[in-house]
Amino acid sequence: QVQLVESGGGSVQAGGSLRLSCAASGVTFSSHYMGWFRQAPGKEREGVARISTSGGRTYYADSVKGRFTISRDNAKNTLYLQMSSLKPEDTAMYYCAAGYGGSYAGFREWEYSYWGQGTQVTVSS
Numbered sequence: 001q002v003q004l005v006e007s008g009g010g011s012v013q014a015g016g017s018l019r020l021s022c023a024a025s026g027v028t029f030s031s032h033y034m035g036w037f038r039q040a041p042g043k044e045r046e047g048v049a050r051i052s053t054s055g056g057r058t059y060y061a062d063s064v065k066g067r068f069t070i071s072r073d074n075a076k077n078t079l080y081l082q083m084s085s086l087k088p089e090d091t092a093m094y095y096c097a098a099g100y101g102g103s104y105a106g107f108r109e110w111e112y113s114y115w116g117q118g119t120q121v122t123v124s125s
Contacts, residue, residue, distance in 0.1 A: 064083075
């Protein structure tokens with residue numbers, strides 16, 4: 001049974017930092033490309049950052065570029081999202097997702113087979 005469990009969310013003031021983690025089990029983690037998505041109230045889910053199977057390729061949405069860093073530790077079956085200089089508009093539920101078939105993918109949700117339950121990030125001004 002595949003499980004993706006996010007952690008590390010919370011409430012922070014604008015300008016602060018948080019580090020999200022996504023622990024994977026029941027899946028060959030190193031064979032799956034990974035992504036972080038987020039959904040704010042009343043908005044559609046959007047891709048935030050994605051990373052290839054080896055970690056050698058990353059991509060960020062323009063809204064987080066320069067502030068967020070995605071990384072992975074294949075030995076620990078864990079995906080990370082380091083978030084800095086947080087803004088109120090970063091407030092959302094954050095989800096990690098895993099996909100298989102190739103080393104890298106885009107932000108289309110159908111490319112990802114497995115999803116976590118999400119962790120809430122709230123940034124106050």
